[in-house]
Amino acid sequence: xxxxxxxxxxxxxxxxxxxxxxxxxxxxxxxxxxxxxxxxxxxxxxxxxxxxxxxxxxxxxxxxxxxxxxxxxxxxxxxxxxxxxxxxxxxxxxxxxxxxxxxxxxxxxxxxxxxxxxxxxxxxxxxxxxxxxxxxxxxxxxxxxxxxxxxxxxxxxxxxxxxxxxxxxxxxxxxxxxxxxxxxxxxxxxxxxxxxxxxxxxxxxxxxxxxxxxxxxxxxxxxxxxxxxxxxxxxxxxxxxxxxxxxxxxxxxxxxxxxxxxxxxxxxxxxxxxxxxxxx
Numbered sequence: 001x002x003x004x005x006x007x008x009x010x011x012x013x014x015x016x017x018x019x020x021x022x023x024x025x026x027x028x029x030x031x032x033x034x035x036x037x038x039x040x041x042x043x044x045x046x047x048x049x050x051x052x053x054x055x056x057x058x059x060x061x062x063x064x065x066x067x068x069x070x071x072x073x074x075x076x077x078x079x080x081x082x083x084x085x086x087x088x089x090x091x092x093x094x095x096x097x098x099x100x101x102x103x104x105x106x107x108x109x110x111x112x113x114x115x116x117x118x119x120x121x122x123x124x125x126x127x128x129x130x131x132x133x134x135x136x137x138x139x140x141x142x143x144x145x146x147x148x149x150x151x152x153x154x155x156x157x158x159x160x161x162x163x164x165x166x167x168x169x170x171x172x173x174x175x176x177x178x179x180x181x182x183x184x185x186x187x188x189x190x191x192x193x194x195x196x197x198x199x200x201x202x203x204x205x206x207x208x209x210x211x212x213x214x215x216x217x218x219x220x221x222x223x224x225x226x227x228x229x230x231x232x233x234x235x236x237x238x239x240x241x242x243x244x245x246x247x248x249x250x251x252x253x254x255x256x257x258x259x260x261x262x263x264x265x266x267x268x269x270x271x272x273x274x275x276x277x278x279x280x
Contacts, residue, residue, distance in 0.1 A: 001144040001188065003255060004085045004093050008100065010119035011078040012110065018075045019230075021159075021265035022219035023110060025070060028083075029059045031103040035095055054092050065190035068096075069257050070265040074159060079109075081265075086191050086256065090141045093123070101134060146251045150273040151205075151242045155180075155250065159268040160215050160232025162260040171214045172233060178203050181246055184253040191256060201245035209238040219264070230261060238274070247271075 017023060033055045039047045050056045058066055067089035072081035083100070085093060103109065104116045121129040123140055163170050163183050170179065185199045212235035218227050242250075250271050258267040 001192070001252060001255065002087055002090050002141050003144060004090045004140055004142065005122075005124050006083040006085070006093075006097065006100065007081070007122040007125065008083075008104075008119060009078070009080045010104070010116045012114050012116065013112075014110075015077060016079050016110075019217055019219070019265075020072060020079065020081065021070050022230075024081060024083075025264055027103045027107065027109050028099060029055065031107050032058065032095070032099040034107075035099045035102060054089075054095050057089075065187060066263050067191055069262045071257075071268060072159075072265050084255065087193070093140055094136060097121075097123075097128070097134060097136065101129075144252065144255055146248050149244045149247055150271075151247065152240045152274040153242065153247070153250070154236050154238050154272040154274060156236045156270040156272060157212075157232075157234050157268070158270060159266050160217050160230060160234055161258055161267050161269075162230070162232040163258065163267075164260075170233065172212045173210065175210070175212060175233060175237070177205050177207055177239065177246070180253070180258060181249050183258050184249050184256070187256055187258070187262070188249075188252055199249070202243060203246055204241065204243040205239045205246050206241050207237050208240050211235045212237065230264065230266060232259070232266060240274075 036053055036055045038049055044050060044056055044060050047053070047056070050060070058068060067086040069084050070081055071084060083096070085096060100121070104119055106115070107113065108115045119129070120127065121134075123137055124142055126137055128135055128137065163175070163179055165174060165179055181203050182199055186196065189196060212233050214231060215234045216231040217229075219230055220227055250269070253269050254271055256262070258269055260266065
């Protein structure tokens, strides 16, 4: 899995909202359209350039897995977030960075459209914005490397996980390893534009404890003029006796997210090795 990580940090006049995903995605979309749109009508409907437009790919394509996601912690005192690009979207980094720069310095963030000139930006943990100038690294596409194998882990859900079982969202105790593994694997296949197929290995691992809660979360959709539910599971589960194939899928999930609405920052997981559970 190829990826690029963009990191941005800045402080505003007021504290960011508890959940910044909707705000960031909306602001980036507005800026990205300004950066990429070449249609004089500025309309996506019936656009001659839609098949080659990054904005259309990220925001207008229906029933598709978008090749990016926001990543952050909930409830921080200042803005500190990552934006990941995956697979073919990695080559579009210059457009995305230009849009982020425009979002911060010209369009603004939040209801007050606050402009930010003083911010930190990194590409794959290398600073790329200094003295008011952007500079991109020459080789910016990274490939996910999974080193080692830990059969005993704690899996932490840092932002709400929205995952379905029997066509309804799981709300806590019924969360199973098979659902998590299959969700990550199918998302990975879609991002790589590969055919749908079942996970080809045995799903092996024992959930020995759960500390989970369902967190209610909503966002305002300006496009649909409605409030949308984005609640999901947060907390952690302890897993023992994982096989290597499942461990590697969970590590992929750390990068690409799990479940629904990952582009907004939902489904953020962390694989934490338990003491004494390492195997090479």
